[in-house]
Amino acid sequence: MQKFNFPFVAVQKKQNVGSFPGIKFRKQQLRGQTISVDMVAQLIQDKASVTRGDVYAVLATLADVVKENVAIGNSISLGFLGKLTPYLSSKNKDSLEEAIKQNPEDKIQIRFKQSPELKEFFKTRVAIVKKDLEISGLQP
Numbered sequence: 190m191q192k193f194n195f196p197f198v199a200v201q202k203k204q205n206v207g208s209f210p211g212i213k214f215r216k217q218q219l220r221g222q223t224i225s226v227d228m229v230a231q232l233i234q235d236k237a238s239v240t241r242g243d244v245y246a247v248l249a250t251l252a253d254v255v256k257e258n259v260a261i262g263n264s265i266s267l268g269f270l271g272k273l274t275p276y277l278s279s280k281n282k283d284s285l286e287e288a289i290k291q292n293p294e295d296k297i298q299i300r301f302k303q304s305p306e307l308k309e310f311f312k313t314r315v316a317i318v319k320k321d322l323e324i325s326g327l328q329p
Contacts, residue, residue, distance in 0.1 A: 194318040271303040
């Protein structure tokens with residue numbers, strides 16, 4: 190069973206609020222590269238008996254299905270990956286009339302909640318590993 194290493198660096202932060210202000214330390218994710226949809230299609234082709242074009246077509250269709258369903262308020266379960274749930278972000282208004290009219294700051298956004306299987310995968314097969322890098326201004 191393959192194990193994975195999730196990289197982090199130790200950083201210092203100045204905390205100005207709370208019971209214990211001062212310099213604090215925490216782990217911060219060391220971000221990797223962004224994998225393009227073309228690369229995802231290639232990686233899936235390498236692991237399964239489908240062509241890269243077929244994978245790309247399925248991903249493009251999935252994007253359409255997600256957009257169409259989120260647009261009408263539906264959540265989408267992606268099984269062992271998790272669930273995509275739309276939510277409306279809006280600001281408080283002083284009156285009911287102001288609250289229900291169209292406001293430019295109203296936004297439809299999507300939250301992703303990982304499945305129990307994905308949580309278990311991260312818990313059992315991924316180690317959080319410190320990388321020794323010099324990042325000016327962040328590391329102690």
